[in-house]
Amino acid sequence: MSNLIFVVEDSDEDVEAIERAIGRSHPALRREFFRSGADVLAGLTEPGRERPWLMLLDLNMPGESGLDVVRAVRARPELDEVRLVVFTSSEDQAEADACHAAGADSYVYKPLNFALFQSVLSQTLDYWRSRSRSGNVARMVVPPPGDSSAQT
Amino acid sequence: MGDPDLGWAATLHRMWTSVGRISARDELAQLILPPLQALPGVVAVWGLRHAPDDGSILEYRWTGVPLEGANRDLARAAASGRTPEELSALGFAGMLRDRFDLPGEAAGTILVAVDETADVPVVQACLGQVIEVTREAIRRLGQRRAEHAQQTRDALLAEASLQMDAVLDTTQTMQRVPRMAVPAIAEGCLVFVIEDGRPVLRSSVHVDMRRLATLLGDPAVVAHLDHLVGRAVLGGPLPDVDTALLSTRAVDLQPLHARGEVVGALVFLFDREASAIPPSSFLRDLASRAALAIDNGTRYERRSQDVVTMQQHLLPTRLPAVEGLEFAAAYLVGDRILEVGGDFYDVVTGPDGTVAALIGDVCGRGVDAAALTGMARHTLAALLQEGHTPQRAMARLNARLRLDGSWRFVTAGVARLRSVAGGVAVEWVSAGHPAPVVLRHASGPERGHGGGAILGVLGEPRISESELFLAPGDTLIIFTDGLTESRGPDGVMFEDDALGETLDRLRGRPLDELVHELSTASAAFGGSRTDDIAVLAIRAGKEQLR
Numbered sequence: 166m167s168n169l170i171f172v173v174e175d176s177d178e179d180v181e182a183i184e185r186a187i188g189r190s191h192p193a194l195r196r197e198f199f200r201s202g203a204d205v206l207a208g209l210t211e212p213g214r215e216r217p218w219l220m221l222l223d224l225n226m227p228g229e230s231g232l233d234v235v236r237a238v239r240a241r242p243e244l245d246e247v248r249l250v251v252f253t254s255s256e257d258q259a260e261a262d263a264c265h266a267a268g269a270d271s272y273v274y275k276p277l278n279f280a281l282f283q284s285v286l287s288q289t290l291d292y293w294r295s296r297s298r299s300g301n302v303a304r305m306v307v308p309p310p311g312d313s314s315a316q317t
Numbered sequence: 318m319g320d321p322d323l324g325w326a327a328t329l330h331r332m333w334t335s336v337g338r339i340s341a342r343d344e345l346a347q348l349i350l351p352p353l354q355a356l357p358g359v360v361a362v363w364g365l366r367h368a369p370d371d372g373s374i375l376e377y378r379w380t381g382v383p384l385e386g387a388n389r390d391l392a393r394a395a396a397s398g399r400t401p402e403e404l405s406a407l408g409f410a411g412m413l414r415d416r417f418d419l420p421g422e423a424a425g426t427i428l429v430a431v432d433e434t435a436d437v438p439v440v441q442a443c444l445g446q447v448i449e450v451t452r453e454a455i456r457r458l459g460q461r462r463a464e465h466a467q468q469t470r471d472a473l474l475a476e477a478s479l480q481m482d483a484v485l486d487t488t489q490t491m492q493r494v495p496r497m498a499v500p501a502i503a504e505g506c507l508v509f510v511i512e513d514g515r516p517v518l519r520s521s522v523h524v525d526m527r528r529l530a531t532l533l534g535d536p537a538v539v540a541h542l543d544h545l546v547g548r549a550v551l552g553g554p555l556p557d558v559d560t561a562l563l564s565t566r567a568v569d570l571q572p573l574h575a576r577g578e579v580v581g582a583l584v585f586l587f588d589r590e591a592s593a594i595p596p597s598s599f600l601r602d603l604a605s606r607a608a609l610a611i612d613n614g615t616r617y618e619r620r621s622q623d624v625v626t627m628q629q630h631l632l633p634t635r636l637p638a639v640e641g642l643e644f645a646a647a648y649l650v651g652d653r654i655l656e657v658g659g660d661f662y663d664v665v666t667g668p669d670g671t672v673a674a675l676i677g678d679v680c681g682r683g684v685d686a687a688a689l690t691g692m693a694r695h696t697l698a699a700l701l702q703e704g705h706t707p708q709r710a711m712a713r714l715n716a717r718l719r720l721d722g723s724w725r726f727v728t729a730g731v732a733r734l735r736s737v738a739g740g741v742a743v744e745w746v747s748a749g750h751p752a753p754v755v756l757r758h759a760s761g762p763e764r765g766h767g768g769g770a771i772l773g774v775l776g777e778p779r780i781s782e783s784e785l786f787l788a789p790g791d792t793l794i795i796f797t798d799g800l801t802e803s804r805g806p807d808g809v810m811f812e813d814d815a816l817g818e819t820l821d822r823l824r825g826r827p828l829d830e831l832v833h834e835l836s837t838a839s840a841a842f843g844g845s846r847t848d849d850i851a852v853l854a855i856r857a858g859k860e861q862l863r
Binding site for chain 1: 339340341343344465466468469471472473475476489492493496497499500501502504522524525526527530588589
């Protein structure tokens with residue numbers, strides 16, 4: 166399983182908070198940020214580009230919304246395995262229903278409090294990682310740059 | 318047996334310092350495996366994380382020889398204490414192993430493959446030290462995770478209280494509760510309320526939307542949940558939860574108590590490890606806040622409905638049909654007010670066919686005001702219907718109010734309508750009531766006169782009289798002060814800012830539409846308006862009055 170996730174978010178504050186939260190809870194996950202639906206859809210069609218195992222989508226963005234991205238991704242069978250998590254402060258049940266109907270995997274509330282924000286993201290990633298795990302995860306270990314402990 | 322050297326001591330010290338800074342277990346392998354790999358004679362270092370429940374391997378980490386494909390079978394065998402022959406084909410002369418176990422945490426095994434040149438006792442000693450460092454690092458991570466979980470629960474309670482206090486709409490509250498809980502504290506949350514003695518699922522959220530749909534689409538699951546909630550309502554011990562049927566690791570059910578009764582239940586579904594499930598006391602606390610919010614909302618909605626119903630009883634159910642005249646009325650109940658207001662209106666026809674449209678406003682709200690409202694409307698309507706003049710009817714109402722000794726006063730206005738050549742003559746009689754508006758068919762709105770004094774205060778009422786004329790298509794609009802005095806955020810009244818413009822826009826519109834849009838425009842202008850709005854409009858048709 167890839168350890169790459171795509172984050173589609175237009176708000177600077179939310180990009181910073183998501184980076185900080187996932188950096189703390191899941192530092193081994195690689196994060197790639199996109200500022201619009203159009204950007205991420207272009208990224209997904211780029212030949213040879215690594216595909217993520219999960220996409221975290223803001224719902225309300227200028228241009229293509231998170232819902233548009235869900236529809237576009239689900240229209241491509243080769244991306245069936247990609248988990249789509251809508252992460253939004255919207256409370257509209259109709260939007261949640263529309264995301265579900267379009268093929269989103271999660272519709273998750275975006276809290277204001279950072280501790281809660283971090284927990285919500287962390288639990289969502291843990292949940293989908295455990296569901297995506299085909300038995301286990303393997304990874305080669307590379308020592309962190311600048312740390313000389315391996316040189317002894 | 319040799320001892321690890323000074324360089325290893327420095328390495329171990331650095332490792333200890335580094336692992337104290339990590340925030341996730343995923344970061345650990347890159348700190349602990351490479352130093353072992355760097356020991357003389359070490360060919361590979363393999364790390365295995367064991368699942369807490371069934372002992373299967375959750376994660377593999379390695380340096381040196383990749384831990385992929387068939388090597389994983391070898392690693393699992395080696396971790397369980399065996400030494401498969403195939404290891405020698407990888408150039409391993411020996412395989413050292415050590416393992417740590419911590420309550421509530423996934424256990425780990427580190428395997429170190431060595432060649433013939435390795436000082437096995439030294440490597441084994443180093444491995445033992447790394448295992449100790451790892452155990453301590455994971456213990457600290459667990460401690461920090463517990464602190465973070467506590468912070469999350471505190472934040473959730475604070476946010477839940479804030480969010481639930483902000484709404485009085487039970488539907489919204491019932492959607493907010495599970496949305497906030499999932500996935501912060503549970504993978505799924507269902508809200509049941511008791512309706513007609515039966516549990517009804519009102520809201521449900523799961524981190525996995527498809528799984529939730531599948532669950533709730535299974536009649537056996539629905540029946541089991543109904544059974545659980547039904548038993549919770551009755552009190553006493555809960556029956557066993559069929560977690561296999563619910564496809565979940567654990568379930569918690571918290572009854573929703575309000576005013577000594579169980580009004581529903583929250584059902585939490587957990588897939589996470591037992592150590593990450595919040596304590597029941599926390600879930601109980603969350604449920605009690607949710608129950609309070611749902612109960613407040615239910616009471617508010619019931620009260621609002623009662624107020625609307627009672628208000629409707631104080632108003633005419635229909636206005637009379639009069640040839641040559643068209644009537645329409647609108648009444649908006651103050652949005653944030655849970656008491657009956659005192660606005661009233663009516664249209665009556667006298668013995669000689671004269672039509673009188675009356676409107677009034679009893680000051681204050683509540684049961685007393687409602688009683689006076691009914692009395693004022695019926696007094697004025699009955700006297701006008703019997704043929705008394707508006708002045709006489711108002712004088713009688715004034716006397717009656719003074720006799721009752723109520724401190725409440727009344728403003729009232731009566732428009733007497735007579736057919737004359739070319740239109741309708743209007744005699745407007747006012748006792749402290751807002752001036753009417755005439756919306757001309759052919760031009761803009763004109764304001765009439767108010768005047769007179771409120772009824773119920775003076776021994777001799779002071780009543781003002783003025784004349785208006787309606788040409789065919791002109792509309793007389795009479796209303797209570799809730800319409801004109803609704804205030805925008807800057808304190809400016811609708812009357813001073815938007816009334817003229819709104820009337821201009823509504824000129825020529827059907828009468829029902831006109832009264833509806835006029836009253837809602839004022840309500841929207843006021844936003845959190847605090848008063849009722851009554852509007853009665855009379856349009857002169859082409860037909861002549863008798």
